[in-house]
Amino acid sequence: MRTIGILGGGQLGGMLSEALYNYGAKIVFYDPDPLSPSFHKSANHYQGDWNDAAKLEDFFRQCDLVTYEFENVATDLLNYLIDKTKKPLFPAENVLKITQNRISEKSFLKQNNLPVCKFIACTNLAELTSNAKEFPFPFIIKTAFGGYDGKGQWVIQNQSELEKSLAEISLLGNSTFIIEEKIDIFSEASCIVARNKKNEIECLPIFDNIHKNQILYQTNLPSQLPTIVQKKLQDIAIEATEKLDVIGLLTTEFFISKQKNANTNQDFEVDEFQIYINEFAPRPHNSGHISRVACSINQYDLFARVLLDLPLHTPKLYPGYFCMGNLLGSTWIKQKQGKNLNLSCWKDHPNIVSLTLYGKESPTEQRKMGHFVCHADNIHDCNKFSENFRKDLNESD
Incomplete structure (x- = not known):
């Protein structure tokens, strides 16, 4: 054992x-x-x-x-x-070293001809200030290390916002940063790939993701992107997994745009869509929670099989439409129940087929505290049932 x-x-x-x-x-x-x-x-x-x-x-x-x-x-x-x-x-420390630093990550993408936006690395505040003055609006400033769910990021639309953000950033002390062009996003998606020591690879279906305030709000299956786009996303994610030499799990987050940007590459144009990699996560991913209900083999099971040298099999998507909704601490706070959550309204929502609470002690506004999965015959009903459940949860006494 x-x-x-x-x-x-x-x-x-x-x-x-x-x-x-x-x-x-x-x-x-x-x-x-x-x-x-x-x-x-x-x-x-x-x-x-x-x-x-x-x-x-x-x-x-x-x-x-x-x-x-x-x-x-x-x-x-x-x-x-x-x-x-x-x-x-597993995945190895060199994978972690690349993916935990936005400069290393973006540089890896560029060096390996993988889809990446225009960016500039800044090793200190002086470089950031100088480069930001030359970079075309709109753009995003990000800290190279740390930062998740929108933390350590500043969206810059104009000169006034740049000056305000630089004043705020200067209080952080000396750090490293990256400036990225702001992609005109049509859709966001993620692809989770498992790879074992024998170079055997399995890929979960493409997940459609919706973010609010830079935190994942909802994931949908099956993806509504054209099949040819989904296939291209999987191919790119598999290529990235191999080039990083990941043994384990790699999640690739994508931005899909209909607008050509400064770094547009025809190799990553499919129909009217332009593909960019946003970032990697060499681990299970928030969007992959949905696979526990929607797929015959979920992301955690795939990862466990890699770690234990067990055979991999291709995950199959179950019939129907699925929607995973994140539950943040704001729901607990609105209910005024402390660390408990009143789930009595669930009786009125039979399409909510799964609910997972993480057991965290202290809910805060943006903290991920749990998630639920909705199942329906079509995507319209799935989204509607999901939103109705959220509404009732937030109004529970």
């Missing part, structure tokens, strides 16, 4: 642990937060800082191999731990 270590104790690690348990694996979690929800899923867990080399070394030694559920772990320390304990990390 293998022991799998998971760096991070959030919902992604928790759902991965369930798939691993199904195949008889033991799980060890490591997270700085003593209230990490996944600690309830394994009696064997470590609570410690991300820079606690001694505790992390002990954690590594308890495992046969280690993976991670988020990207913000120092790769220098991981390299030291892998060398010291001889325990492998």
